[in-house]
Amino acid sequence: MKLHTGVCCVLCLVVSLAAPAIGQTGQVSLDHVDGLNGDGDIIAGETITFHIRFYNDVPASIWAFSNGFRLYSPDGATWQPPSYAQTGTLAALFDQYLYYEGSLDGSGSDTIGFTGLDMYFPQIGMSPGFSQVVLTISTQVDVAQVGRHLCLGSSGYAPYIPWEWALDDGETSVTPTWSGPHCYEIAAAELTKTIVVLDEFSSPIANKGFHVYRVDQNPPTFTQHQIGTGELVTDGSGCITLPSGAFVTGDWIKLERKVHTEPARRHVSELGTMYTIWLDNADFNTTTGDMSYDAIDSDPEQSIQVNHATLCYNLLVSVEWDASITYLSQLQENFAMMSNYLYDVTDGQCRIDTVVIYDDGGRWTEQPDYRIHADNSKWPSLNMLGYPGAIRVTIPDRPIEMPRKHYGPVGTAGLVALDYLGWNASFNLSPDLREGDDYRTKAHEFGHYALGFWEENKFFGSRCESSPPSMGFMDHEYRTPYVPGAVDPEPYASEMSCSATYSDGSCRNTWQWWFNNNLSCWDMFYLQSGIYDDVQVVLKRPEHQILPEGLDYFPGPNDDLANLDFNVGSLIVFPIGLEATTAYTATAKVHGLDEGDNADVYHETSSGRRVKQGKTADRPASSHGLIKVLGYRVGDQLEASGGHGVSVRLESPSSGTWLYGRLTVAKSGFPGSEGDTLNVILAPVQGDYPLVSSATLNGQSTEFHLQVYQEFSEPPIVELRTDCGGFASTSMTESGATYTGSFGLSPGSKGSLTYWAMDDSLNTFFFTAEYAHYDIDSVSGLPIASSADGMCDFILDTSQELTRVMVLSSTFAVPTAGLTPMAAYAGCTYALVTDPNGSLMGDNQISIHCGHLQLLDSSGTCDLMGQLTVFRWDENIAQWLSVFGSSFNEDTGLLTADITQPGIYAAFTVGDGNGDGIHDGCESCCGLYTSGSTGNTNCDVDGKLNLSDITAAITRVYIEPSVPLCCEENGDVNCDTKINLADITQLITKVYLDPLFELCECP
């Protein structure tokens, strides 16, 4: 826009109205301006010269003149203090010149007065017809003034001297006309500019196309304006000539090229690209985290290094239930937050590009990257099929499994302390995915899945003491410590391990170090550097950056996720729009449970799918038995079953240990709106059916077993559901105390078994087991077999030749033979099944994730976690045996033990067994029923000393030394801190030979 046209006309009109009626009054005009561009705009950075012409159209000579001029801006522009000069032949025509300088500071209004007098004979002055440029006024404006305006106007330069010319009669004066004011827009200089595009090593990148953008300096969005429509291609010397007028000095220029497209290995038809690698010229300030691009300078040629690479991933996400718009839009934001966090973790070198989200089970069985389960008890997990030594990025053949929302581990500050089993939190806490650390856990799982990292919170041995509170996001991605009061893990929680993390040899025992060829995450990420599309792509590691004083990492970009440096989350494309649904979130209450118990709730949808909704809350009383059922519709069926947190006992069968109920809400008679509660009434299963669930793998055949201790009224029916959508059902056959079900259906990589059994009252009830199944390719082996619930890992020696491995998990009641009375059960048994079956070779370990548990005794004050022990079920003698060397690590929340054979494993506490209903650890069990005397080795509540005490001591010393007494201290009857033959001898003496013989008092 050119302001001067309009303003000129209006003011010309005013001036001419004010002029004398006689036409011949002299004319002062702006002859021309130097420094304008083709559009007639002032060019920033160039000298502007106004040329002012006098034209004497009066039929007389002019002997004196007085004219003032001023520079001003109607919209706040500033300019360099102007200079002026007299030109032409005027100097010869007048005797005297006077200049008046008003303020000449380049702002507001700068005034220059110009006066000439011809006082001495011969007086010539300006003759009639005189027409010349007589004065020039010059200045310059800088690029910051672009868009504003600069004007040249007239001025009667002092209060006493008017704008006038004096005629040669010495009496008459005229007021010459003025052609102005003249106003000009200030425009940027049109650069003719050549960019030399260089790689990381400063070599020109020849004959490659780049997208070129002018970038607004408006973090965190950095709006881009593309220059041209397609790519601009470098010539053989790496040069690109920028289109004239595209940039001005100081503009940011971004050059970008996609150098690699990695085809998808999963979901090929849905989203054919796994990730792309882009190169650009972004640069990060490693102290502030600020991102910038190169600023255009005024040189005709400028070199720009294109050496910042970004890995941009595409994801297919399947949500199991028919989700609400609210949930889906929060999920989109959740992925945006995840991308911003990932950008921070990778120092601005990895982000998420496209996320395709299906709900209602869409693409569930078609290899999505993420499966989001309705199940509130699903532990976030990814079963990595083994890639020992695979240092290149490999997408595993299994998806990342997430619950509806992951609330983090127990004790995370800011969350309520979770009770007994963590899932009751999911009823009381906000379901909003934008709150909490769920997005960080999605990024952690992405680290396993896409970047190939293994855990750094799992160790062979214990955590090294020199490590910081977190070794990086593959160790501890949460913002807050596991344990309240522990050292704050930030800022490492948004970093990756680097060579410095592993400089201490005692830290080189993480799974990451072990399974990934002795590499830190950064060193492994760096291995994706290389030549792509003939261009050098070099990923930057912290040790090769200039880092802030005292740090071995670059904290940003996006170190403060509430105050982003670059909002890469906003760049995510979600191709599928949000769709409304008639399904809603229903509140269900399961009745019949005791406080502290959980029930598993299943949802049969109208489309015939069986969706596990998870576990009901167990405490406090106000939410006990409650669960939020996602994607519910009136008419859908709910089924619940569950049992006590403490396992049943073979010795003293009790009824009511397993409960089962079913609810169908009819279309009529139920209002079916959000906020109503669906009541599921559980009835106790009649009869006591503790059992262990196992399987046999042989070649391609798979058989599932239930080993029972009381037969069902009829053989159970078992339903198999695989994660590929397979379904089969069969009646189990009975042989001895074992029921067997076999299927022609391949078990796939994961699935569930629903057992339908009949109780003593001929009522049918169900319980469920889940499995993870690994078909092992002989090259890679299988270093870790994880359970389907993600809570248990079997670490296997890869030198042994296993062709198939299955981990079965079951929460159904188990027998308690071999356990101390009142032993607490950690909630799940895990069966490791292998083909070939037999002893394991080499070093093998079980690792059960117990960090989410909070095992308290019935008083609610005594923490039993330290007593957790791995037990193995011995099928031959039908009892649990504790596994030697089992230990619970409070830091990591892992219960581990070395194992030598496949089998059924579970975690129990080793309580005192004194029968008072209070677990030990906080009180002494010694002498509880014997007034403080030792010897009651069977812990009978009458405090009797008899043959069974001698038998218990003999069993402890000679038959099963690995099984502790119900109260070890009771067995040390001579108080020498050992339990051995001397104690047995003293017990025999006391019971049979000398009733007055005194066993020692409890310490």
Ligand SMILES: [Zn+2]
């Ligand atoms: Zn992990």
